[in-house]
Amino acid sequence: MNIVVIGMGEVGRHLLSVLDKEGHDIIAVDSSAKAVQYAEEHYDVASIVGYGASETLLKIAGVGRSDLVVAVTNHDEMNLIAALASKQLGAKHVVARVQGTAWSEWTDGIRYGLLGVDVVINPRVLVAQELSRIARSYGASDVVDLAQDRVELVQIDLDESRVLNKPLSSLELPPHTLVSAVVRDGELFVPGGADVLVKGDRVYLIGRPEGVLAAERLFSKEREARRVCIVGGGVVGKALARELLQQQATVLMIESDLEVAEEISAEFQGIEVVHGDGTDGALLEEQEVGTYDLFAAVTKQDEINLMAALLAQRSGCKRTATIVQRADYASIYRQLGIDIVLSPRTVASDQILRFSRGGGLHSLTVLEDGQAEVVELTASPKCRAVNKPLHRMNLPRGSLLAAIVHGDDVIIPHGKDVVHPGDRVILMTTKESRATVERLFRPRGE
Template sequence: MKIIVVGAGEVGFHLAKILSQEHHDIVVIDSDEERVSRVNEHLDVIAYKGSGISPTLLAQAGAEEADLLVAVSPHDEVNILACQIGSKLGAKRTIARISSSEFNNSDALVKPEQLGINLSINPEAVTAEEIIRLVKRATATDVLEFGDGKVQIIGMRLDTLSPIINKSIQDVVKEYDELVFRIVAISRGVRTIIPSGQDTFKKNDQVFAICKTEYVQDILRLAGKEGETVKNIMILGGGRIGSMVAEQLEEEVNVKIVESNKDRSLELADKLHKALVIHGEGSDIDLLAKEGIMDMDVYIAVTDDEETNIISCLMARHLGVPRTIALVENTDYVTLAATIGLDVAVNKKLSAAQIILKFIRKGQILSVATLHGVDAEVIELVAQKGSDITKKALKDLEFPQGAIIGCVMSGSSVIIPVGTTKINPNDRVVVFALPKAIPEVEKLFSK
């Protein structure tokens, strides 16, 4: 595919990196010389310095024959206009990053599709949804659903109580043969391991397992985790993300939200029905102690200041809060979360990029997702009739290095595959793959 990316910030850079690894024809446009230089130095793509809403530059970038234009600059107006101009010049599909609630509300006077935009992404809303999923499965670092909820991928960090530390995967599978699961990846430091049966679990490994939904709690126990019930949460930051999280959770758990801006605190108090709004600073330990931070099950820091979020989460851990979630701007912190003492770090740019990648890969790919701290993706595909994947048992196929099949959904059955498993046409298959392996995986599932 020929894809034009307007905006070379973290979202645009990440998209260009992943898509170029999959051998798409990528052109990046940004008005900032440093960002353009970064793209040219690190990625095998074409990058132009200039305005993403310049018809001349968009034409030069190849909008006439573009399969897709993705506008992910920090400015809604630029993204909307870039999509409209690109579409007029011939781009087949357009995606815009739009944060303003004026375009994203259900009662919006003008909706993105009315402007000719095929998909709009609200990074704040996507991140809020991610945080809510993590709160509801509080002992996991990641929670992803596949197969209409029948299957989940669970991320978990092995602590000292884990019964599987220093054991090999094949030994653990034999020992817990009553559980239907598969280990699809291990994150160790900055390394992503697509494992074999001989790989051994180490303390502080971040382990990703795929299993039937009914086995999730049992799998979490392998990491030394119990299915703790979340009753009380505290949110630092009453901006868009904090407000959305509080609004979604206040009917289910006790929510306290701390906001430093007095006017915003009053707005939140009017908007939220059950959550308790507290006007104060997140750095005020006495205030947080008075408001019961030590009784919280989860502490979430989502202010606009990354340093405040990280430090307040570390402080919450020091005060005994078992679970912390921090919003970070630096994408490197997502990988290094455990190293710096955070349970989970979320990044709204990476969350938005994940949704865009899912849209781009429509076809035999049903869904795509990324996991925290892992340089790999989870994709759900349909095996096409006549595709190579349906012609032989798995042990007889040359499956790409850097990829592993997690499960097969055939009709109403969920199968954790072995070497003799044969995939049938129309089966849905969840694959965990490093970016370089994805094109080869797609070929196996296509006619």
């Protein structure tokens, strides 16, 4: 594919690293000569220094011949203008990111066709929605909705659990649920029936939402978060509060800006808003954050989020969550004991990368820094995988057909189940098996 990426911030650089490995022809654009130089030195890309929304620059970049243009600068208006102008100049698909307070009222993190732009993504709203799903789970540290909320993927870190030291084949999992992947000592693998779970493993469960929720009771002692404390009244904080109120949770919000705190207090009925510093240990003790089920630090500053979460943890809060702007720091946060670490960069990248894989792909979720992917796609009538039972599909080692959506039915497949043309399928694949799986589901001749 010919791809133009406008904006060399955290998201832009991450996209370059993935797209470069996949062999796409990429042009990187940024107004900063230093940012462009970094891109040239680290990736096999062409580059242009300049204003990304300039019609002249976009023509030089060849957006009219591009399969995909992605605008992810730190300026929302520039992203929208660049995407719209690229579309008018002939780009096949355009994607823009927005994340400022002007977009905080969104109830959906993705808009299609907004202002003539194919896809507009608000990663901060998407992160808030993910946190709300985690809050209503039983101990999950990540929750991803798939197939229009008919399939759920959850991540659980095993501590004390009834499932330890038993072969997976002996576990009495609820119907329509399976263990799709296990991470042990940092390495992800797709398990078989003889594999045994041990303390410290990270497990990915997938299945129908009601089955997954029942399975969580086996894997974790945690329960739904009914009392949640939020630090930060920005886009993420407000979107999260809105979601939690719909779940009828008790919400306390701590905001350092008096004017913002007053605005939130007036806007939201049913939550307690406290003006103060989320890293003030005395304030956290005064508000009894140790009695809350979940503490979520979601300001724009990573240092504040980390410090606030550590203080809440010390106060006895059951679970702590933070957002982190630099996703490569997430593992350090977990080592420090933070239960849930989410990155708007990762969320945005997952949404954008699916457009680089061609037609038919509905969603893409990257797991464990690229060790595996969960892809959701429509099975083409011309692909090799249709009209044959699973046991004859010859899926490679390290891959798993996790779910088939056939009309209104969601099937967690076994050996005799068949993928029909037009079915939506959800696949787990490691990076080693991805190419083979793609060939199975790619239409013949492409």
